[in-house]
């Protein structure tokens with residue numbers, strides 16, 4: 212997708228602070244972090260949202276989730292606790308329509324669901 216910001220980050224046309232890169236998955240720091248750890252994990256292939264990704268390539272969805280867990284380890288939040296957030300659709304707060312998960316840690320988001 213030529214007009215997708217995250218595809219441009221994958222291509223290296225837009226700079227990012229990468230924390231993990233595999234053949235199929237990229238993770239980089241959110242430009243406006245909402246917690247001490249705030250990393251975005253994406254498949255390199257463009258899918259608009261979680262539904263499209265899981266329908267087209269469930270194995271890739273698993274790779275993205277495994278990468279999120281690995282980032283929690285490498286960021287030092289695996290033991291203290293972390294949140295995985297996947298906004299789907301505009302009303303839910305999705306602003307970039309290249310599927311991504313937010314890995315958040317170092318701050319409690321528990322009251323959100325209390």
Ligand code: 5GP
Nearest residue numbers: 216227239240241242243298304305306307
């Ligand atoms: P969404 O609201 O779609 O779930 O999350 C999009 C996220 O992308 C936001 O947290 C926003 O701060 C982040 N973001 C937007 N533009 C950029 C950018 O150019 N680089 C990086 N690293 N993050 C971005």
Ligand code: ZN
Nearest residue numbers: 215218257309
């Ligand atoms: Zn994209």
